[in-house]
Amino acid sequence: DTGVSQDPRHKITKRGQNVTFRCDPISEHNRLYWYRQTLGQGPEFLTYFQNEAQLEKSRLLSDRFSAERPKGSFSTLEIQRTEQGDSAMYLCASSARGDEQFFGPGTRLTVL
């Protein structure tokens, strides 16, 4: 399968714990995006990378959220000191030079 992959698919954690999600984009895509999606809403943009450069991060929800893409390939999204309000689906997408985005299956986070 050469699509976008995300790991894990599901994560259950206790409030206050840190979690990290991984996204592997389509290999030739230089752009990578992170979104959050809650029930009944569309994807909410968090941040994006072009190669290893994080070009937009003003929409990260708080300073507890951070993302990296150290070698311009896979990316990680970390949430520190999780809160119950962080429970959501976290989506990753990638694109080539054009704007069409290819989405992964998402990581569903549940914070107890």
Next chain:
Amino acid sequence: AQSVSQHNHHVILSEAASLELGCNYSYGGTVNLFWYVQYPGQHLQLLLKYFSGDPLVKGIKGFEAEFIKSKFSFNLRKPSVQWSDTAEYFCAVNARGGGSYIPTFGRGTSLIVHP
């Protein structure tokens, strides 16, 4: 800041009925416009897109959308829906050009097609 409004949150149709889903955006500059679809249990995938040129664009599975710049609209249409069109549909906008680049999605429309 740009925003996207999808007017219909839930639509229920019978097979062979015509479909039109509304999408309006607010942004003063040049935009790229998209419709994405999410079938039950599947990833979001592109249905169609508009970058420039002919404002009537055709996508997969018989869908089309018309960009009306004066109305800031990009409505999705299909003349005759099928049961397999049951899905969640999202309109999205990317601002083109310099400055920030923030893709914005609408909240989605849930379409149920009865056989």
